[in-house]
Amino acid sequence: MKSARSTVVVLCAVTALILAVLYGPILMAIVTAFVPMRGGVFQWDQVSIVAFESINGDIVDALKLTLIVGFVASTIALAISTGIALYCAPGAGLGRKFIEFLIFLPFVMPPIITGLALLISFREADVPRSLLTVLVGHVTILLAIAYRTIVTRLREMGASLVEASLDLGASRLQTFWWVVLPNLRPALMASFVLCFALSFDETMVTLLLTGGQSTFPVRLWGMMRLGFSPSISALVVYILAVSTVLSLFLIRLFVPARSKAVA
Amino acid sequence: MGHPQVNFRKTPELGSAREARLINSLVVIAYILPIALILGPFCIFFVVSFGRVEASAVVIDFNLSNYVRILADSTVRMVIGRTLVIGIATALVCTLVGFPAAYLMKILGPTRRSLLMVAFAVPLLMSYVIKIYTVRNLLGTNGVINHFLMASGLVSQPLEFFTLSYYGVFLTLTSVLLPFAVFPIFLSLDRIPASLVEAAADLGASRTRIFWTVIFPLSLSGVAVSLTFTFVLAIGDFITPELVGGPNGFTLGRIIFSQFGLGFNWPFGAALSIFMMMIVTVALALATRIRPPGKVTF
Structure with missing residues (x-):
């Protein structure tokens, strides 16, 4: 049975919402790994990989x-x-x-x-x-x-x-x-x-x-x-x-x- | 002509003594290990819940005071109530939102379906603490969400819903536990024989009718698993409330955890845990009642 087009659209929308909720925070964290944040604002002019170097031996x-x-x-x-x-x-x-x-x-x-x-x-x-x-x-x-x-x-x-x-x-x-x-x-x-x-x-x-x-x-x-x-x-x-x-x-x-x- | 038979008979005979020992040791392993690793600790736990702390040592004198305190202490009662609300809300939201995603997974073609599965499995396999950390980044009075809302002029005050509080615990649990709802529902949908759906369609049932009379009832086993999974994980968690609950977002899991740390009242913590086990047992018993009407076998 094929689902109606409108149903598929609704299903896709809900799924997209879930994926946004699941991946939003992760992507955010990934961006902050490269771009420093100050006071809730990204400092786009200071992109670096310093964060990666700060991972210490303990971890x-x-x-x-x-x-x-x-x-x-x-x-x-x-x-x-x-x-x-x-x-x-x-x-x-x-x-x-x-x-x-x-x-x-x-x-x-x-x-x-x-x-x-x-x-x-x-x-x-x-x-x-x-x-x-x-x-x-x-x-x-x-x-x-x-x-x-x-x-x-x-x-x-x-x-x-x-x-x-x-x-x-x-x-x-x-x-x-x-x-x-x-x-x-x-x-x-x-x-x-x-x-x-x-x-x-x-x-x-x-x-x-x-x-x-x-x-x-x-x-x-x-x-x-x-x-x-x-x-x-x-x-x-x-x-x-x-x-x-x-x-x-x-x-x-x-x-x-x-x-x-x-x- | 009898030679090969002699050989054949000999092998099992030779092996039999060794085998008997092997099988016996298997039985011993099968019984002793689960008893030592699981039954024993749970029993000791149960016994400790009837004890009390005296001069920073646990004394077991079989009194009910810990259980009386759970029922009498209004703070504890309130926390348990809130934990139940968070658990139920998380389970309902995850299942309600997870169902359409599971359904989409079911109707997609093989390639897209696999992609979607991977998309849901990756967050599931990511480190739990890390996931909560990433969500916490967004929450809080000065968190990214509130910052964005204020900066864009949508709100003038930081919204309490996105702060580190009970709301934060609920939001974090919902976002982290969503895949636990999607997969069980998908598995139950995937088990529905296509012939049933085709039969209903051939007999002239509309799509809506097929969904509500055939597909939905047959997916209830998955819905039940989804509800119990998310509920049990939500009420048992202490990491999420500890990290995003803020100073006031106490849940049952968090109080239990604190009894074994700073609070140092193991018997009370044990009694609270037994209480939690009872809640989980009731939830599981209720979940077995969620099933399609009539007997379905295929």
Whole structure:
């Protein structure tokens, strides 16, 4: 069914409005990265890239730390949730439903609650806040996403492939390695990218669980409470570039098969 | 002729002891980790909410005073009320505005659709703090918006709506959470079989009628997800109110956060969090009631 022309115009107008709201502030920040602002007025005669040079080593260190945390947390979350998904994929039984409920709980509840629950538990257990506690927090948050992607793929696969492999005499380990894992690969890749993106941006849980070293979002949080700074605007430029690449990649991973079936 | 069979039988036998151990450890992982990482902390959290602070240490003596305070303290009640208003307003605005965008995404051709998806996904993947920072740049009494409005002579006083206050929190949350509304609604629209729409059209239904009797009811699952996503994220946030709320824009998330920082009253913060969990649970329960009338399966 083709939509009426007037409908399309209205839809386009609303969408344009949303995009303006989404991108307006970002573009504004990008402009301020190059053009200094004084008293709410752009100084167009002072265009420079000074802001980019003012990004100090602290931020780069925080960025590195965030990348490491993201990589390690995503890998651990993926490994754990693959194990749990293999066990829970059949879906029958109260125990399995209960595990699923637990895994989804931190995803459904606001992150501040998961963060605080972990914070209090670490304190009760006398575990000092450090990068390790941040890592545990990230894994907890990421489990739901990783599990969901993997278990969906496992259920799509169905039992017949595994049964065929076992009937042909492969051991369970061999079946896992040669049949299940290759079939899971797209799902694993997709959920790794998704987990990494989420971990990279995770602020609330990190803020509550972090010790001395601060990750990138936490560092930004600290900078921003102090107020406006051109080096943050310069960072916006970098972050926009990275997230554009990341979202192109993600959409490629998740969408291609479906988008062809357009009415 | 029996030789290959012997070999085949042997492999699983050899592997079986190792495999049994592997499968057992899988079961252990499946149970222990979620319990240790999620159930345990949530239980401890719940227990702490019945404690109190004495000489800067948390004493757990199972009293209800924290919960009584939530209900009795008029400031806390007001903040909770305002948080709910912000959450509901954000969810409604995001969903109402997000629906047309999702619908456009659905009817566009593959290339334009992918472009639009990327356009919505980029802000979603951008650092959350950075996004709020960029919005904050525009808000405030001396912010870009008010500055522009004053300079252009449209208003003589800075508009309160664009200051760092409750309004600022609402505006920021709405703009940041919009993609969370668009994607679930798009997914539900995308799942509607074209045959249903074609059937309705063949039977002579007008476009308006097709929309309201076929498409809209079948998209309700996505609408429900959009409403709950945006509502839960809005009421649970403490970063946005902390950065754009100004001195008075307190929300539930922000008070909870302050109990674990300067306020140092963990039990009260825990009780407030449990209260927040109850609100979220009620919201989720309500959302499951949003669904098309009758049973639809395809």
